[in-house]
Amino acid sequence: MARRPGRDRMWLELARAFASGFAMALAALAVMAALQGGPLPGWVFRAGSLPAATMPPANPPSLSDAVPERVVFQMKDPSGDDNGPGGYVYPTHDTFVPGLLDLTAFAVGTGGGHVYFDLTFRAVNNPWDAPEGFYHQLIDIYIDTTPGEGRTEPLRPGPRVRFDPAHAWDVRVRAAPFGGTRLHRAGDAPDAPGLARGLAAQVLKDGRTIRVAVPAAAIGTPQPSWRYYVLVGGFDAFGDDGYRAVGPEPAEWRFGGRDPAAAGPQVIDILAPRWWRSQARQLRSFAVPGDDPASRGSMAYALLHPVGPGQQPWLWAAGALAAAGLAGSRRLYGRRWQRRS
Numbered sequence: 001m002a003r004r005p006g007r008d009r010m011w012l013e014l015a016r017a018f019a020s021g022f023a024m025a026l027a028a029l030a031v032m033a034a035l036q037g038g039p040l041p042g043w044v045f046r047a048g049s050l051p052a053a054t055m056p057p058a059n060p061p062s063l064s065d066a067v068p069e070r071v072v073f074q075m076k077d078p079s080g081d082d083n084g085p086g087g088y089v090y091p092t093h094d095t096f097v098p099g100l101l102d103l104t105a106f107a108v109g110t111g112g113g114h115v116y117f118d119l120t121f122r123a124v125n126n127p128w129d130a131p132e133g134f135y136h137q138l139i140d141i142y143i144d145t146t147p148g149e150g151r152t153e154p155l156r157p158g159p160r161v162r163f164d165p166a167h168a169w170d171v172r173v174r175a176a177p178f179g180g181t182r183l184h185r186a187g188d189a190p191d192a193p194g195l196a197r198g199l200a201a202q203v204l205k206d207g208r209t210i211r212v213a214v215p216a217a218a219i220g221t222p223q224p225s226w227r228y229y230v231l232v233g234g235f236d237a238f239g240d241d242g243y244r245a246v247g248p249e250p251a252e253w254r255f256g257g258r259d260p261a262a263a264g265p266q267v268i269d270i271l272a273p274r275w276w277r278s279q280a281r282q283l284r285s286f287a288v289p290g291d292d293p294a295s296r297g298s299m300a301y302a303l304l305h306p307v308g309p310g311q312q313p314w315l316w317a318a319g320a321l322a323a324a325g326l327a328g329s330r331r332l333y334g335r336r337w338q339r340r341s
């Protein structure tokens with residue numbers, strides 16, 4: 001009977017330790033989610049309807065009016081990282097306004113027999129009146145839809161990157177001005193024209209979001225297992241696979257900041273988390289002079305990693321932090337309890 005208050009206190013301290021560990025876990029999650037900018041874990045963000053959902057019209061979709069019935073994946077991208085691996089600068093022509101190639105958000109939605117890809121930028125302009133409402137953005141979305149199949153090199157070498165062999169791509173959706181929007185498959189020849197029928201790209205009414213619509217019959221229904229590589233480059237009708245070149249120094253129609261001796265990429269922004277597999281870390285993974293020559297060829301290009309729903313490395317980090325917090329407070333309270341009794 002005499003030991004009972006002590007035992008009660010022990011349970012009380014244990015409960016407090018657990019509560020503090022749980023609070024730390026929640027705090028760690030909140031801080032990391034805020035800093036990371038997504039992707040949000042599936043149990044926090046559930047794919048659901050957007051407000052005021054309406055049935056999108058039949059093919060071809062009126063992109064500006066359609067509201068996807070369901071959002072299956074969305075993720076933010078850091079602002080101000082429209083500098084490739086870091087240090088790339090825009091061409092000097094005055095139509096290259098700041099933020100033009102700075103992706104800030106990406107979303108995949110479905111509805112009305114279409115799959116929608118919404119890419120929001122810091123700025124969009126249309127100096128040559130392209131019917132799509134944008135001119136400078138070149139968007140390539142390489143998607144791993146089928147595990148164990150696909151390609152690890154781009155359709156054509158333009159972006160100067162390679163893809164994670166664990167997530168080889170099966171489908172490429174490209175958005176480009178003046179009718180350049182296409183769907184290609186991994187089995188296509190590099191010069192294949194790709195599917196254009198039923199695809200469309202359009203700037204939405206916010207003036208900053210480029211929506212790409214692809215018939216679901218052509219691409220399938222997005223699954224939680226799908227993984228996305230989202231590449232943004234400068235559009236150049238005469239460029240390598242449509243990519244505007246990056247040179248050592250910027251010129252009127254050329255980006256600057258690339259080491260001419262190294263295998264640096266020709267993409268300006270990619271969808272990537274702020275940490276872990278950050279954009280800079282991925283885009284700097286190309287070979288530089290002095291590297292082992294055996295690593296040259298296509299292997300020399302930067303290795304990219306995809307993103308997708310339910311794939312949050314930071315969640316694991318937050319979990320580890322929470323466990324450490326719980327263990328720490330358990331020890332702290334445990335010691336205090338021992339001292340008291």
Ligand SMILES: [Ca+2]
Nearest residue numbers: 077078102103
């Ligand atoms: Ca960005």
Ligand SMILES: [Ca+2]
Nearest residue numbers: 077270272279
């Ligand atoms: Ca980015």
